[in-house]
Amino acid sequence: MPAPSPVVELRDVSKVYQPTTRGGAEVVAIDGVSLTVDAGDVYGIIGYSGAGKSTLVRLINALERSTSGEILVNGQDIARLPERELRPVRLGIGMIFQQFNLLGSRTVAANVGYPLEVARLPRDRRRARVAEMLDFVGLSDKARAYPDQLSGGQKQRVGIARALATQPGILLADEATSALDPETTHEVLDLLGRVNKEFGVTIIVITHEMDVIQTLATKVAVMDQGRVIERGDVFDVFSNPQQPASARFVSTVVKGLPSAGELAVLRDRHPGRIVTLAFRDSSVDQARVFGEFAAAGITFEVVYGGINEIQGRSFGHLTLALTPGPNAGSAGEADAVVDAALDRVRTLTTVTEVR
Amino acid sequence: MDSLLALMPEFWKAAGETLYIVGFTLFFGGLGGLLVGLGLYLSRAGSILANRPVFLVLNLFVNIVRPIPFIIFLAAAQPLARMVVGTGIGNNAIIFTISLAASFAMGRIVEQNLLTVTPGVIEAARSVGAGPLRIIFTVLLPEALGPLILGYTFIFVALVDMSAVAGYVGGGGLGNFALQYGYRQFNPVVTWAAVLLIIVLVQLVQFLGNWLARKALRR
Numbered sequence: 194m195p196a197p198s199p200v201v202e203l204r205d206v207s208k209v210y211q212p213t214t215r216g217g218a219e220v221v222a223i224d225g226v227s228l229t230v231d232a233g234d235v236y237g238i239i240g241y242s243g244a245g246k247s248t249l250v251r252l253i254n255a256l257e258r259s260t261s262g263e264i265l266v267n268g269q270d271i272a273r274l275p276e277r278e279l280r281p282v283r284l285g286i287g288m289i290f291q292q293f294n295l296l297g298s299r300t301v302a303a304n305v306g307y308p309l310e311v312a313r314l315p316r317d318r319r320r321a322r323v324a325e326m327l328d329f330v331g332l333s334d335k336a337r338a339y340p341d342q343l344s345g346g347q348k349q350r351v352g353i354a355r356a357l358a359t360q361p362g363i364l365l366a367d368e369a370t371s372a373l374d375p376e377t378t379h380e381v382l383d384l385l386g387r388v389n390k391e392f393g394v395t396i397i398v399i400t401h402e403m404d405v406i407q408t409l410a411t412k413v414a415v416m417d418q419g420r421v422i423e424r425g426d427v428f429d430v431f432s433n434p435q436q437p438a439s440a441r442f443v444s445t446v447v448k449g450l451p452s453a454g455e456l457a458v459l460r461d462r463h464p465g466r467i468v469t470l471a472f473r474d475s476s477v478d479q480a481r482v483f484g485e486f487a488a489a490g491i492t493f494e495v496v497y498g499g500i501n502e503i504q505g506r507s508f509g510h511l512t513l514a515l516t517p518g519p520n521a522g523s524a525g526e527a528d529a530v531v532d533a534a535l536d537r538v539r540t541l542t543t544v545t546e547v548r
Numbered sequence: 549m550d551s552l553l554a555l556m557p558e559f560w561k562a563a564g565e566t567l568y569i570v571g572f573t574l575f576f577g578g579l580g581g582l583l584v585g586l587g588l589y590l591s592r593a594g595s596i597l598a599n600r601p602v603f604l605v606l607n608l609f610v611n612i613v614r615p616i617p618f619i620i621f622l623a624a625a626q627p628l629a630r631m632v633v634g635t636g637i638g639n640n641a642i643i644f645t646i647s648l649a650a651s652f653a654m655g656r657i658v659e660q661n662l663l664t665v666t667p668g669v670i671e672a673a674r675s676v677g678a679g680p681l682r683i684i685f686t687v688l689l690p691e692a693l694g695p696l697i698l699g700y701t702f703i704f705v706a707l708v709d710m711s712a713v714a715g716y717v718g719g720g721g722l723g724n725f726a727l728q729y730g731y732r733q734f735n736p737v738v739t740w741a742a743v744l745l746i747i748v749l750v751q752l753v754q755f756l757g758n759w760l761a762r763k764a765l766r767r
Contacts, residue, residue: 254675256671256674256675277679279677280677280679281677282677283674283675283676283677284676284677286675287675287676288672288675288676290668290671290672292666292668294666294668294669294671294672295669295672296669296672296673296686296687296690296691297669297691298690298691298693298764299690307673307676307686308676308677310686311673311676311677311678311682312676312677339766341766355672355676359676365675
């Protein structure tokens, strides 16, 4: 299998804003970021507001110009390209926005046709392409409507149709679902998934919602203060985050270890021993783990945690309250039985005893 | 009342002259205002053609010209009118001077209307490869059309106001008529007749402007 070719490659890219007032400090928005996005990826970039992710995505289509470093789009360095020569580059990169940014003075069809006008496509081919795109996003009946007559989700679908009108190979999504309600968010994410699979479009998604990454992305980079602090396959980052900031994002969608407060509540209700077990698809056999407890006559209750699924692979943490069986005698004997069982479980997975 | 009836030919001639002056100044001043407004908008920091020196000079000019009371500006700009139009008096001279003053006043209004266009929409146009000229004609002006129409309606009233002093440089119009035949001859009925016609004229234009703006905004 040939190595996947990068469609976007950032090499040590920085963006520094000059101070706006005399004597003010310069602001380093992007601090030496290197990033490789391969063809067909859905690359998620997550970070809190101010982490620099919106600036980063705008460097890729040169809406913002970098201060230093190389930005390769399909192998061409666009970092120092003059504005006039950016036009063909931008025709190959679609972009959708949090606030949709549709032209209010134009109908839905004219919005979708706008990039084709810029690309100087003849009128009849433009019309055919617009019809095709509106059909793809399921808004053929809204062709003559104006944006202010549409719901948020419909507006974003028009945005997607517009972004893809010129058949770009790359789609940049800047917080594309952040202004939408949860249900509409999933409609739009499903549509983006189809864009990736049916058209083979490489998608770069900027978001602060881990949910978006979980549903859509194949790879993820976590940004903090202008730097990429962690990156990798979504499954790896979710199941085993290395950085505290990444772990915080993961914890917004995945219940891992109980927090101190939650633990106090659990302690109150379960006087026995409490352990947390890590499960990671293919490396841990759940049935065998639970079998060990059963064999030792230990009953248990799942009191916290959950199992998640990403790209067909499951992972998660389960916190169990253990109760030694009736045939264990004194408290000391019961503890020994539990310890022995836990020792056997430790050979299968990571066990954290919560005290 | 009789004297007003006797003055009817002069009255309608004056009304025609007001329309003549206001019509031409709306065209030239409107065009000038559009250019000044676009210049201010495009050159300001962060805009698509950001250029600090251009912005500072334009901004300074607008701020210098705008506060000058028009009747003083009229006198002060007379040599310039003589240079450009060939004469410093008459309706054509005042058309020049009003257009000049209106360009700066309207420029500020155009700038403010353009600023209501969401920057994101311009960013979206840039992201598909649109250049500055295309953005001006396909995004900026169409997106701001509704407010721009209201802005031009607003400046129309100011033009009628400025045209009223045309008499000072040998021009005509309803203002001159009201002063010459009404005020100076102690005949308030004549003055009121001119006032009434101006009110009707302004109402009509305001109505038209609102209607057009509503159409542009589809509300």
